[in-house]
Every structure is written in C-alpha cells, then in structure tokens.
Amino acid sequence: MKGNIDMTTGKEYVASVFEKVKAQNSHEAEFLQAVEEVFNSLVPVFDKYPKYIEENLLERLVEPERIVSFRVPWVDDKGQVQVNRGFRVQFSSAIGPYKGGLRFHPSVNQSIIKFLGFEQIFKNSLTGQPIGGGKGGSNFDPKGKSDNEIMRFCQSFMTELSKHIGADTDVPAGDIGVGGREIGYLYGQYKRIRNEYTGVLTGKGLNWGGSLARTExxxxxxxxxxxxxxxxxxxxxxxxxxxxxxxxxxxxxxxxxxxxxxxxxxxxxxxxxxxxxxxxxxxxxxxxxxxxxxxxxxxxxxxxxxxxxxxxxxxxxxxxxxxxxxxxxxxxxxxxxxxxxxxxxxxxxxxxxxxxxxxxxxxxxxxxxxxxxxxxxxxxNAGGVAVSALEMAQNSGRTSWTFDEVDAKLYDIMKGIYENAAAAAKEFGQEGNLVVGANIAGFLKVADAMSAQGIV
Missing domain, CATH: 3.40.50.720 (NAD(P)-binding Rossmann-like Domain)
Structure with missing residues (x-):
C-alpha cells in the first residue's frame, strides 16, 4: 500500500516524522524525549523493511489512538470542593488491550502521560504478553490526604474513567502515588458502577483477585x-x-x-x-x-x-x-x-x-x-507489567498461582527480554547496546501487527 511518503532511506524517514512530531507537540518535553530515544534506534529497521515507510507506520504509531482528559471534583475533609485533572492515554492496541499504570502526582500532565504511554507500547511488547500500551493519572497528590479524602477522590476519578476501560479494552494498574489502597478504592467504585466483577484493574488485593509477587x-x-x-x-x-x-x-x-x-x-x-x-x-x-x-x-x-x-x-x-x-x-x-x-x-x-x-x-x-x-x-522495569499480565491471566481463568510460580515466570520473562534485546542489537549492528536492541525488538512485534491489521 503505497502512501505519500517518498523517502529513500530510513534516516530521512525517521528525521521527517520526528520533525512533524516536534512541531505538533512542541510543549511536551518529556514526550519528545521518549520519542527521540526510540526513533534514534529505528533507522536500520526502516532501511531493512522499507514497507514500513510505505505504510507510514512510524507516524501512525507515535499518535495515540485516543486521549481522554477529564475533571475530577471531590470534597475534602473540611467540606471544601476540590478539582483535579484526570487523563487516560490509550496509545496502541495493536497486540492487545491497553495496559499501563495510573500515576497520582502533582507533576502529572499530558506530556508526562504521553511519554509513559509511548514507552509502555514497547515495554509491553517486550514481555511477550498480549497487551497494548496505555497510561493514565491525575495531578492529585495523595501525600497529606486522609484515607477518606483519597477514597472520595478515587471514586470521582473512576466514575469518569469507568466509561473508557474494561477487562478486554483497557486494564490500568498502579504507578507513583497509586498503591494497594488506591487500587482498592478505584476497583470498588468500578464494580459499583458496572455491576460486574472482572479483572479490569491489576495490583488488586490478594483476597479479591490480586497476584502474589505483583508488589515485588x-x-x-x-x-x-x-x-x-x-x-x-x-x-x-x-x-x-x-x-x-x-x-x-x-x-x-x-x-x-x-x-x-x-x-x-x-x-x-x-x-x-x-x-x-x-x-x-x-x-x-x-x-x-x-x-x-x-x-x-x-x-x-x-x-x-x-x-x-x-x-x-x-x-x-x-x-x-x-x-x-x-x-x-x-x-x-x-x-x-x-x-x-x-x-x-x-x-x-x-x-x-x-x-x-x-x-x-x-x-x-x-x-x-x-x-x-x-x-x-x-x-x-518491565517486570511490573509482566506480572500484571499474569494477574489478568489468573483473573480470566478464575485461578491463582503460588508466589514461587509467579516469580519463576517473572524470571523467565526478564531473561527472555534481555535475550531478545541483545539479539536485536547484534542483528542490527549494535551488539551490546540494549537501548537499541530493546527499542527494535519491542517495535518489530507491534509493527508487524499494525501492518497485518491494515490502516487503522
């Protein structure tokens, strides 16, 4: 499928797409940093596989499939109404449902969430699990808040987020500022709204669907x-x-x-x-x-x-x-x-x-x-999302594995990630450079899926 891209080399194509990304996202420093680090590794891939240039695959991948931004009103312990901003970036579902954590921290903005979501595409691909890339969060700061304030915030946050996620659509987890307490409040509100008990969040408590070894x-x-x-x-x-x-x-x-x-x-x-x-x-x-x-x-x-x-x-x-x-x-x-x-x-x-x-x-x-x-x-750091995917598998099968079973699977996944990254680096002339190797190995799996599924 021949597009309107007329570049003779991978270097020219990558540079052209990056200039467009910079022009469209000039105020998003963290996102651009993540994109530049990945793009620098992919030049030899496009030289070897020019069909990806014809399909303009890189420009499609770097644009999120969906960004949701919403207000989160909640009431503090003094009875005062507070308002925060919430985000969910659903970046790529080429190889599975969106998967990525929620971050509650004052620094959270769209650039932060986009950089995290973009990284998540390749991280999730490297695990070998069928999960796509996404990320979310809010500029809410849990520090100094009471449990009741955090509960009220999480309930308000999930009231909006619940419209956009699901066990086979988008499965959030925790990140900075979102631990077991927050996941519990979020899950309780999701269950209340949707009237269903599914594996829609990971990092859950062990006696209500969580996985041993997820915390570690x-x-x-x-x-x-x-x-x-x-x-x-x-x-x-x-x-x-x-x-x-x-x-x-x-x-x-x-x-x-x-x-x-x-x-x-x-x-x-x-x-x-x-x-x-x-x-x-x-x-x-x-x-x-x-x-x-x-x-x-x-x-x-x-x-x-x-x-x-x-x-x-x-x-x-x-x-x-x-x-x-x-x-x-x-x-x-x-x-x-x-x-x-x-x-x-x-x-x-x-x-x-x-x-x-x-x-x-x-x-x-x-x-x-x-x-x-x-x-x-x-x-x-792909171990967290790898075990999140294992938690999803346990939820789907209504079963649970021992700590040692999960830990052994985690070890094998991390060993496989290393071996695949090292092999990709060697194949493309950068032996020992695991940055290049991880980017290429993660990209190729997603790229093949995107190519097979057409221009979507």
Missing part, C-alpha cells in the same frame, strides 16, 4: 535483568555494592532481591533526600518506615547508628556514592549526565533502570560510551 515484580525484575547483564560480562552479584534511588515498591524490592543474591545495597531516597548505610540497607526497617508508617526517609537514618541522611537540593546525590551497580528507581530524569560521569568515574559496571525514563539522553550516552552495561527502563 518491578524491583525483582530490574535485578533479574541486571543479573543477565552481569552474566554477559562474566560477573555476578556476589560482593557487589549497589546504589538505589527511591523508597517505594520498586526500590524496596530491588534492594530486597539484590541482598538475597549476594549484593549489598547501601542507599535509598525520597523527595526529601537520600540515606547512605554502609552496612547495607535494613529492608525490614525500610518497609516499616515507608509501607507501614508512611514516614520520610530521614527516619531510617535516625534509627541506624552508621547511616547518614543527606537533604535534597545539595551537590551530593545518591549517585555520588561509590558502587558497582546503580538502580535508578525513583522518577523520570533523576540521573543526568553529570551523575553518569560520577558513576563511571567510581567504576560502575551496570545500570538497571527501575523507574520510567530515569536517565537523561546525555546520561545514557555517557554510560554507553564508557562500556557500562545499561538496561533501559522499557526492558529492565
């Missing part, structure tokens, strides 16, 4: 991916020191898995600053502070005699601590070029991204040029 999945998965990178270098975790950012589910369970495999994680952080514990992070204490008491990370340092707390905003960051391994598990663009240079100077061997797009493009370039094994987010 993203952190565990990032470590399993790092293990594959280390094995390729003839290394393992024994005796290695790791720096980890964040103190949510991803960071906590990355630290837990690292230490079970012989490494010592010495840092964690939140928006107030970071903790350095040379004796290794006490996971039980960290869970008590962040999961049970919901307190700031400084409380960890107060409870551990050899631990120190460094407030945010200074020159010293979590990445200034000497380590063999780095796991950015907090938020987007938390690790910049200067941080990357510091890590390289300190001898870091591997970086595995637990958060979504936590490294800037400049930082990634520093790691790749230095020969550091780098696991990009769409590959390394």
């Amino acid at each position: 999945a993203t952190g565990y998965g990032a470590v399993y991916f790092a293990e594959q990178m280390l094995n390729a270098r003839g290394e393992n975790f024994n005796g290695k020191t790791a720096v980890v950012s964040g103190a949510g589910n991803v960071a906590i369970y990355a630290i837990e898995k690292l230490q079970s495999l012989g490494a010592k994680a010495v840092t964690c952080s939140d928006s107030s600053g970071f903790v350095y514990d040379p004796d290794g992070i006490d996971v039980d204490l960290l869970k008590e502070i962040k999961e049970v008491k919901r307190e700031r990370i400084v409380k960890y340092a107060e409870a551990r005699p050899n631990a120190t707390f460094t407030p945010a905003g200074g020159e010293k960051t979590v990445w200034s601590i000497k380590a063999d391994l780095a796991f950015p598990c907090a938020t987007q663009n938390e690790l910049d070029e200067t941080d990357a240079e510091t890590l390289v100077a300190n001898g870091v061997l591997a970086v595995s991204e637990g958060a979504n797009m936590p490294s800037t493009l400049g930082a990634i370039d520093v790691f790749l040029k230095a020969g550091v094994s780098f696991g990009p987010a769409k590959a390394a």
